[in-house]
Amino acid sequence: MVACTTNITAALYALGGLFTQVNASWDGCDALRLTNSAKTFVPGQPVYDYEVENFWSNHQIMAPACVFRPTSAEDVAAALLVNEVTSTEFAVRGGGHMGIRGANSIDGGPLLVMSNLTTLELADDHKTVWVGPGLDWGEVYSYLGQFGLGTTGGRLSPVGVPGLLLGGGISFHGNQHGWAADNVVEYEIVLYTGQVVKVTKDVRADLFWALKGGSNNFGIVTGFRLKTFPSGDVYAGVYSVTDIPALLEAIANYSAFNTDPLSHMVPQVVAVDEQTTVGAVILYYDSNEDAEPECFRPFWDLPNVGNTFSKTTLSRFADETGQLVVPGINDMFIAGTTVGKTYDSLLKGIQVSWEAFEAELPKLFAILPAADRQLISMDWQPLGDLWLAGSQKANPAGNALGFEPEEKGTYLAWAEVVEWRGEEHSEAVYDWIKTTTWKIGNATQEAGVYDAFHYMGDAAGFQEIYDGYGAANKHKLLSVSRKYDPLRLLQRLWPGGFKLGL
Ligand SMILES: Cc1cc2nc3c(=O)[nH]c(=O)nc-3n(C[C@H](O)[C@H](O)[C@H](O)COP(=O)(O)OP(=O)(O)OC[C@H]3O[C@@H](n4cnc5c(N)ncnc54)[C@H](O)[C@@H]3O)c2cc1C
Ligand SMILES: *[C@@H]1O[C@H](CO)[C@@H](O)[C@H](O)[C@H]1NC(C)=O
Ligand SMILES: *[C@@H]1O[C@H](CO)[C@@H](O)[C@H](O)[C@H]1NC(C)=O
Ligand SMILES: *[C@@H]1O[C@H](CO)[C@@H](O)[C@H](O)[C@H]1NC(C)=O
Numbered sequence: 001m002v003a004c005t006t007n008i009t010a011a012l013y014a015l016g017g018l019f020t021q022v023n024a025s026w027d028g029c030d031a032l033r034l035t036n037s038a039k040t041f042v043p044g045q046p047v048y049d050y051e052v053e054n055f056w057s058n059h060q061i062m063a064p065a066c067v068f069r070p071t072s073a074e075d076v077a078a079a080l081l082v083n084e085v086t087s088t089e090f091a092v093r094g095g096g097h098m099g100i101r102g103a104n105s106i107d108g109g110p111l112l113v114m115s116n117l118t119t120l121e122l123a124d125d126h127k128t129v130w131v132g133p134g135l136d137w138g139e140v141y142s143y144l145g146q147f148g149l150g151t152t153g154g155r156l157s158p159v160g161v162p163g164l165l166l167g168g169g170i171s172f173h174g175n176q177h178g179w180a181a182d183n184v185v186e187y188e189i190v191l192y193t194g195q196v197v198k199v200t201k202d203v204r205a206d207l208f209w210a211l212k213g214g215s216n217n218f219g220i221v222t223g224f225r226l227k228t229f230p231s232g233d234v235y236a237g238v239y240s241v242t243d244i245p246a247l248l249e250a251i252a253n254y255s256a257f258n259t260d261p262l263s264h265m266v267p268q269v270v271a272v273d274e275q276t277t278v279g280a281v282i283l284y285y286d287s288n289e290d291a292e293p294e295c296f297r298p299f300w301d302l303p304n305v306g307n308t309f310s311k312t313t314l315s316r317f318a319d320e321t322g323q324l325v326v327p328g329i330n331d332m333f334i335a336g337t338t339v340g341k342t343y344d345s346l347l348k349g350i351q352v353s354w355e356a357f358e359a360e361l362p363k364l365f366a367i368l369p370a371a372d373r374q375l376i377s378m379d380w381q382p383l384g385d386l387w388l389a390g391s392q393k394a395n396p397a398g399n400a401l402g403f404e405p406e407e408k409g410t411y412l413a414w415a416e417v418v419e420w421r422g423e424e425h426s427e428a429v430y431d432w433i434k435t436t437t438w439k440i441g442n443a444t445q446e447a448g449v450y451d452a453f454h455y456m457g458d459a460a461g462f463q464e465i466y467d468g469y470g471a472a473n474k475h476k477l478l479s480v481s482r483k484y485d486p487l488r489l490l491q492r493l494w495p496g497g498f499k500l501g502l
Helices: 002-013 028-035 046-052 073-085 137-145 161-167 205-210 244-257 294-300 314-322 343-367 385-394 423-446 471-484
Strands: 066-068 091-093 110-113 120-122 128-131 184-190 196-199 220-227 233-241 263-271 277-285 310-313 330-340 373-383 410-420
Touching: 028 066, 028 073, 028 110, 046 066, 046 110, 073 110, 073 184, 073 196, 073 220, 120 137, 128 137, 137 161, 137 314, 161 220, 184 205, 205 471, 233 244, 233 294, 233 314, 244 263, 244 277, 244 294, 244 343, 244 373, 244 410, 263 294, 263 343, 277 294, 310 314, 330 343, 330 423, 343 373, 343 410, 343 423, 410 423
Parallel strands: 066 110, 091 110
Antiparallel strands: 120 128, 128 220, 184 196, 184 220, 233 277, 233 310, 263 277, 263 373, 330 410, 373 410
């Protein structure tokens, strides 16, 4: 290990002597303070206190030794090299919405926050926009909205830009444009060498492919150039129902039969208490001309207890769904997938996963008093032929996700959502989550509808992501990461998140 570290240090010094002033016996925070004190913050300083708590879920909050807040790609490069030269483990945070402890913060090392990388720059032809990794989707949509434009991003405003684009990206527009990642036409990324380079379908094509699903294994992305599209008024809202068996059928129906690429929906069943379950379906229709789109007929046919479907905009609606995010509590998402080629097999996947989840709820209610429950629910995201067609059209170069509905049938990427108050419940809740998730996995396997795909954006830390992309893609991701990080520094010194391994 010592010899190895020395070699790395020597290699990095040899990169141009940029950091010859850094003493290898310092740690990363010492070196950052001494080389860039204006952007390095330590405990007790307001910026440190603000940034270390700026996460989606309480359980993500850790105790970094310092916060580094770069304002340019060059600052990012300098910080990366400083950590490499001093062999310091560090963490990187964009919007902080990956709700996994240690994925985006760290105890005792530097936390690099993207907060001040907030470029928003529309191209002259209005066809693309440069977006910085410090932005959230609400900021992106409200900027583009002034020009009558939109882009593929998160469905809730507070979600961060970089994590979503690097993990795939499920947007309201996926049935037209595929994964959000498919709509990134250029990346600016800081490689382990400290070089700030451009990545497009023609320049570093292997990296272009790998960044679409391969997360934080290749470098720190300092800019994304995203395609835009015209976006004015749309119809969107939440349709709420109480007949859960009928709702599960409607979800299967839409998943099996929808052919309208303008539509998107997120159906969720919320377990309110021991007696009450409510269905809430987010519906989005990318047109200002249809107040009751036919593709949503399976839902319209259900009696509702609430319906806010009405004319709005992408920006307004994402702000509205963003209200669902409650600060200062514990939140977890857990992911899985069922697949099916027919209505019956899709319905089976939804029913079996819901029943396995529902059967465990009494145990959760027993450990979590009603007053400490914020949201307990399950949702199912259909991803099928339209999604694939959108993906291939937006990005003929392909992505790393291994998404194969033509072979496997429509995916129903499900997510459990568990949100609670009070640290004292956390250990018991984590145990419940693991057991329940295995039970869902086993039940869907026995029913013959299981798939190993786990959407990264919804996955828990104990879940495996890259196996679900298929063996060939996993292998290719690993070889691309070895090519761009031959010393494996980004694996060893940046441990958080979904890493490919050495
Ligand atoms: C309430 C909520 C709603 C959501 N809605 C959606 C949705 O509609 N669609 C969807 O697809 N997903 C959704 N997600 C999932 C979301 O896409 C992921 O949580 C994603 O990681 C968030 O991005 P972030 O920048 O906030 O993540 P962060 O937590 O900041 O980062 C995630 C990972 O990426 C790494 N990283 C951060 N910045 C960089 C960078 N510049 N370069 C390289 N690596 C970096 C981090 O180290 C970390 O490992 C939602 C999540 C939440 C909590
Ligand atoms: C950096 O980001 C913080 C937090 O969003 C903000 O308050 C501050 O004004 C920003 N500073 C610069 C230089 O952009
Ligand atoms: C799907 O929904 C439509 C519209 O409600 C309905 O006419 C049709 O019978 C449903 N199909 C199945 C298989 O449930
Ligand atoms: C099935 O359950 C076992 C634990 O009982 C677990 O280890 C395994 O991962 C589960 N399978 C799936 C697909 O979740």
